[in-house]
């Protein structure tokens with residue numbers, strides 16, 4: 001799999017993965033808007049010419065806000081998600097990011113475990129954040145400029 005910056009040609013496949021991954025998808029046009037954003041950084045995993053997943057974030061000064069990560073259900077469990085997150089965090093670190101934050105459904109064990117691998121830990125709860133009333137856990141990781149964090153990324 002190669003990991004490349006999101007381009008317009010990837011968007012239809014990303015929307016299909018989005019539909020298969022989340023109960024409510026981003027409104028159509030969201031990825032296109034992100035393409036034009038100065039702070040958005042989106043990475044796409046492509047295997048044999050096929051989009052298999054993506055990860056995106058807003059990077060502002062030293063803060064990363066991870067907005068989305070999703071992998072085609074057909075290829076989950078093969079480290080695609082972890083590698084996309086690593087690429088996203090690696091680029092952010094290169095550009096000076098020091099900490100990252102995200103929201104995740106409290107029932108989403110797979111995603112929570114993936115984020116814990118990178119050192120994310122719970123720092124808060126947003127009550128009834130999602131459309132079905134589910135709470136969001138707010139996860140955070142700091143010290144991203146430290147050697148130990150960079151080493152974690154380089155292993156991938």
Ligand SMILES: CC(C)(COP(=O)(O)OP(=O)(O)OC[C@H]1O[C@@H](n2cnc3c(N)ncnc32)[C@H](O)[C@@H]1OP(=O)(O)O)[C@@H](O)C(=O)NCCC(=O)NCCS
Nearest residue numbers: 021069070071076077078079080081082104110111113114
């Ligand atoms: C979360 C998601 C992106 C993980 O992608 P993936 O490519 O399947 O995950 P990886 O193979 O890279 O796994 C990385 C780690 O995540 C955890 N993990 C992944 N799938 C898991 C599962 N089904 N159950 C428990 N832990 C899981 C494990 O800790 C795993 O590490 P390990 O292989 O050493 O055990 C994927 O499940 C997905 O697209 N889910 C739907 C969208 C979503 O919920 N996105 C997150 C929104 S906050």
